Structure formats: C-alpha cells, structure tokens
Amino acid sequence: MSHDNSSPDFLQHHFHDVDQQYETAKLGMWAFILTEVLTFGGLFVAYVVYRSWYPEMFVGANLLLDVNKGLLNTIVLITSSLTMVLAVWAIQQKKQKLSLFMLIATFLFAFMFLGIKYLEYSHKFEVGQLPGEYYSYMGPEIAHLNNPHIFFSIYFIMTGLHGLHVAIGMGLIAWLIYATAKGNLHSKYYTPMEMIGIFWHLVDLIWIYLFPLFYLI
Template sequence: MSNNSDSAVGHAHHFTDMDQQREASTLGMWTFLVTEIMFFGGLFVAYALYRSMYPEAFAEASLRLNLLLGAINTGVLICSSLTMVLAVRDAQSGKVKGLVRYLIATIVLGSAFLVIKAFEYSHKIHEHLIPGSSFQFAGPFGQQAEMFFSLYFMMTGLHAIHMIIGIGVLSVLLYQAKRGRFTAEYYSPIDVAGLYWHFVDVVWIYLFPLLYLVSRH
C-alpha cells in the first residue's frame, strides 16, 4: 500500500497517479475488446462465405425472422447504451445516486433484450427451425437454410451470452456502487464495464442487418 497521505481511494501503488491508472485500465479493456473482435470475426467470415455460396437460401431463410422484434431489440440496446454512458458520466462527476439509477436502467433494458430474444427463440423451436434432426424447411433450399439458422443461433447465441455476462458484471457494480465504492476519482470498473457494454451493442448493430434485413425488398 502507498504511504502517501494524499493518495486517493482505489489508487494502486504501482501507478504514478490516478490518470495513469485510468489510462492503463482503459487500454487493457481495449486490448480485450480486440480479442473479442477476432472472436466474433470468425463467425462473420463464416457468414460472408456461406451467404455468397447460398444467396437464395439465405434470402428465403432470413424472411422467417421477425423483423419487428429484431428492430425493437436494436432500439432497446441503443437505449441501454445511452443509460450506460450516462452511468459512466455520473460516476465521473461523483453522483452516486444517478450512477445507481442508470445502472439499474441498463440492467433492466439488457434483460428486456434477452426476454424478447427468448420469445424469438421459442418461436423458432415451434417452427422447427432449430438445426438438427427436427429441422424442417419447405422448398428446394432446406439444407442450405439450415446453415443460415446454424449461423443465426451461433451468432445471436454468442451475443446473448455476452449480454448475460454484461448484466452479471453490472449487477456486481450496482451492489458496489450502492455501498459507496466509487468516487469521482475512482470509477474505472464502471468505465471499463461501459466499454464492454458498448462493444456488445456494436456487435448487434452488425448482426441486425445481416440476419434480419437480407432480402426484404
């Protein structure tokens, strides 16, 4: 521990000052997000290849997705990004009450996204669109459509897992914020969780047109 009498709460002794500590944690999170880009990137490459191989099947299969629910979910996620960034802003200004309120709002909106997603998934189960032995798709593109739905479930599933982890992280931060862990000087966990949350939003920004808007014209 630092013996400096003026060292701020949350200041780790191996950093010169709080600014340097904040920069280090931000950069660390961006490094993690770069690995996340590559993690999701593999699925996006697979999507690009299979879509170029089976354009008609992807067009037909995509029409089976619920555009309204997908669009609503995009809106819900953008709202949650707004509340998240306002949570970070209140943390920067040391407004604990606002921070707590915006964290709750973000958790609620994130959960709403997952509930809507669950409705979509259950619909797909009823329509026998889960890839596997029970998969049914009328028309000449059955097997190729199955590939679309494999990618749909892997991409949205991986995204949903990230949402669940994000909600878990925010819940812990909410508990800590209520107990007064964060100040205007020390709020890096909120900042870094915000970066993660916005990244997951960005992934959805690409998933939505790729999966739901293939061939609406």
C-alpha cells in the same frame, strides 16, 4: 483528469499513481475489445462465405426471422447504451443516485433484450428452425432452398454468442450497481464503470451489425 499523488485506498501497490492505474486499465480494455472484435470477426467471415455460396437460401431463410422483434431489440439495446453513458457521466458529476438509477435502467434493458430473444428462440424451437442436424422445419416458403440448416446454425451461433455477452454484461452491471450503491465507486474512482461501459457499447455495436445481416438483407 488530475489527481493528487497521495495513495488512496483504490490505488494498487504496483502502480505509481492513479493516472497510471487508469491509463493501464483503459489500454488493457481496448486490447480486450480488439480480441472480441476478432472473435466475432471469424464468425462474420463464416457468414460472408456461406452467404456467397448459398445466396438464395440466405435471402429466403431470413424471411423466417421476426423483423419486429429484432427491431425492438435493436431499440432496447441502443437505449441501454445511452443509459450506460449517462451512468458514467452522472458519476463523474458526483451524482451518485442518478448514476445508480441509470445502471439499474441499463440492467433492465439488458434483461428485456434477453426476454425478447427468449421469445424468438422459443418460437424457433417450436417450429423446428434449429441449427444443424436438429433442423426440421419444412414450410412451403423454404421448400425450394438448399441447406437452410446452415443459415440457422450461423444465426444461432452468432446471436447465441452475442446473447452470452449480454448475459455476462448483465452480471458485470449488477456488480457495478452493488459497488456504486456501497459507495466504492465515486467521482474520483469510476474506472470499472467506464471499462464495463466500453464493453457494453461493444455488445451494442455487434448487435447493430447482426440485426441487418440476419433480419434485413
């Protein structure tokens, strides 16, 4: 990237030039991503520990999850990642309208993801496959399993935290849509879109780990 060193209105007063502002934001974002990875890392450790303690229970309990809905959600989220990349690419290429379209597509995919998640959750609530003390499902296929409530505790905490990230991501994307439509983001200044893009890919990446861990193995 090259920029002239005049002071455009998006340059904050404490930076020398646009490059420094951009580089700083990027570094900060990556540091934040590291923090996120460690947050989920703690939960992945909990998953591994309990899986090694109750291997049969985990194998048995994951059959209660709906693989089709999980797979569909995986496809939805990967596609949304693609549209996010395209939105950033489009704005670099000065294609404001295309970028806006792609952002809206990303937003809708995210909404769809949460919708499918809602269907899954509501089914689990109905049959009593709930975390911890509220677990009440006693179907024959899991009757022989030890402590299935722990599986659902970890399932709800991890997918719930991930869902929260999707929701936050939707809020951020909505703001991007607004800012792009208003023309505040353009080919010379699209740092927020790129940063939120990085965040969105992380959300996608985490799901790519969650899906096989809970639904497949």
